[in-house]
Amino acid sequence: MEETHxxxxxxxxxxxxxxxxxxxxxxxxxxxxxxxxxxxxATPEISFDKNAEPPRRRRTSGGWISTDVSGKPxxxxxxxxxxxxxxxxxxxxxxxxxxxxxxxxxxxxxxPLIDRARIEQAQLTSTLAQxxxxxxxxDFEVLAQRVAESLGWxxxxxxxxxQPDIDFAATLPALGLKGYFQVKTRSTQTQLEAFVAxxxxxxxxxxxxxxxxRGHLQAGANPNLEIWAGxxxxxxxxNAGLMAWMLERAQ
Numbered sequence: 001m002e003e004t005h006x007x008x009x010x011x012x013x014x015x016x017x018x019x020x021x022x023x024x025x026x027x028x029x030x031x032x033x034x035x036x037x038x039x040x041x042a043t044p045e046i047s048f049d050k051n052a053e054p055p056r057r058r059r060t061s062g063g064w065i066s067t068d069v070s071g072k073p074x075x076x077x078x079x080x081x082x083x084x085x086x087x088x089x090x091x092x093x094x095x096x097x098x099x100x101x102x103x104x105x106x107x108x109x110x111x112p113l114i115d116r117a118r119i120e121q122a123q124l125t126s127t128l129a130q131x132x133x134x135x136x137x138x139d140f141e142v143l144a145q146r147v148a149e150s151l152g153w154x155x156x157x158x159x160x161x162x163q164p165d166i167d168f169a170a171t172l173p174a175l176g177l178k179g180y181f182q183v184k185t186r187s188t189q190t191q192l193e194a195f196v197a198x199x200x201x202x203x204x205x206x207x208x209x210x211x212x213x214r215g216h217l218q219a220g221a222n223p224n225l226e227i228w229a230g231x232x233x234x235x236x237x238x239n240a241g242l243m244a245w246m247l248e249r250a251q
Contacts, residue, residue, distance in 0.1 A: 025061070030102055032087045037074040038064040039106055068108040079105070128243065129234040131250045133212045137185050139249045141167055143237060144183045144210040147228070150240030153179055165198040178205040187211040189218060196225060 023042070030039045040060035047057050067073050076084050082098040083105065096102060104111075135143060145155060145168060153170040167183040182195045192209050199207050207225045211217070214229040228236065237246060 028103065028106070029060075030086070030096070031064070032076055032084075035076055036066040037076055037079060037083070037105075038066045039074075039102075040064045068106050070108040072108065074105070125231050125234045125238065128238065128246060129231045131246055132234055132237070133185075134250050135185070135212075135246075137183075140185050140210075140212070141183045143242065143246070143249075144168075144181060144228070146242055146245070147233070147236045147240050148179070148181065148208070150242075151236070165195065172206075178203075179208055180205055181208045181210060183210040185212050187215075187217065189216065192217055192227075196220075196222060 025041055025044055027042065028039060029042055030037060032038070040063065042058045043061050045058070047059065049055055049057075076087070080098075080101060083096070083101055086094070086096045086098075103109075132140070132143070148168075148170055149155065152172050152174055154173060155168055155170045157166075157169045165182070166180045168181050170179045170181065171177065172179060180199060184191065187209070195209055196207055199205065204224060207222070208228060209217075209225070210228045210233065212229065214227060214232070217227055217229070219225045219227055237243065
C-alpha cells in the first residue's frame, strides 16, 4: 500500500514537471494569493539561474492579474466554491475541474440566468414599492418597525400613538446607536426638515424618515439622516422576508 502511494506521488510530481516545461502560451495559469484569484499567461521559454530559488522559471506575459477583463477584482470571498476549492489542492500544479468557470469568470462572460434574475428582481422591487404605497398609516408603521428590527434595531417605545415628533425610538446595540423614526404615508420637505429640527442638535443618533415615496425629498448635509422610501424601502422589506406579509396586508 505504501509502495503504491509512493508510485502515485512520483507519477503526480512527474506530471507537474512535464506541465511546467511543456504547456504552451495558450495555457491559462491561475493561483490564489492574499484573498484574491490571480491569472496569467506564461511565456514558453524556460530560464535558468543556478543562484536563484527556484533556479528554473517561466515568465508571465503581462504579469499576474487579479481582475477580470472588465476590471472587477477577483476577491475569493465573492467567487463560487467550484472555483475556490482549487485552493485546497495538495500540489504545485493541477488542472481545476471547473476550468470552464475560470475562463468565463476572467472573460467576464454574462450568465443569461443571472441577467434574467436581476431583471426580474428589479421588476419585483418596483412592483412591491407600488404595493407599499397602498398601505395605510397603521400597516405602514408596522412595516417600518419590522424592517428596522431586521436591520438590528431594538424598538424601545410604542409604535405611533401620540408621541411628539417621532413614531418610535430604537437602539442598535451592536453599534451603541440610538435611532428616532418618523413614519408618514405622505410627506413634504417641510415635514422632513421639521422632524430633523426637532432632534437634539449635538446628538449623533440616527434620524430615520420613512415614507411611501422619496419624490423630491432632500436629505441635505446631515450625515445622520436616512430616508427610507420607494424601491429602497421595498428592497429592505424583501431582505427582511416581509413580502408575504405585504401581500396579505395589501389585499
